[in-house]
Amino acid sequence: MRDGPDIAAIAALIGDPTRAAMLSALMDGRALTAGELATEAGVTPQTASSHIAKLEAGGMLARIKQGRHAYLRLAGPDVATILEGLMRFSARRAPPRTRPGPKDAALREARVCYNHLAGRRGVQLYRSLVAAGALSEGPVATARMAAALAPLGLDPGTVPGRSPLCRDCLDWSERRHHLAGRLGRAIFARMEEIGWLRRDAGSRAVLLTPPGRMAFDRAFPVPVRANG
Structure with a gap:
């Protein structure tokens, strides 16, 4: 196995549709609760918790505690840069939709x-x-x-x-x-x-x-x- 950054691990984190939806929802710089991220991704709170834990462990999300509440945000501008680059690549590679939203x-x-x-x-x-x-x-x-x-x-x-x-x-x-x-x-x-x-x-x-x-x-x- 070659030495160097583990690109595959990061790609796997982002590549899951549920986790990708959560990360995209945080691209506006806001911090959201786990429940709000579950709604954004269209999954149950239990499923969301599992995905959030993986994103936190992978350094993609940071948790902010405020009183009794906890919020999630992107871990930093470098994460946003990665996501923006993937969006740019996807827009270039994907066939155009006939009926834009x-x-x-x-x-x-x-x-x-x-x-x-x-x-x-x-x-x-x-x-x-x-x-x-x-x-x-x-x-x-x-x-x-x-x-x-x-x-x-x-x-x-x-x-x-x-x-x-x-x-x-x-x-x-x-x-x-x-x-x-x-x-x-x-x-x-x-x-x-x-x-x-x-x-x-x-x-x-x-x-x-x-x-x-x-x-x-x-x-x-x-x-x-x-x-x-």
């Missing part, structure tokens, strides 16, 4: 990916920041980032935390990068706070409010490039 268009337009903005709108934000010179290769926030985020009333210098400020995340539906990291999370939270967007209950879709859509397009216009 009603949520498909909304998810492709804008969705939450581990507490940052993804989908077409997330890519628009990323490309606009690059075009404005606020984001350079790396990605790295430049001195122009403060001016770029002024419409949000967000100062990038005050974003707390020790994890990377900016991080690339390759979008599964757009096949381009959107912005993750502390800054990506802070931007998403600020857009929620000032009413530019709201989460769609029961889905990872994010809906821009009418005023929010206008403000978003004004603050982060789509870059005009000859090659698109």
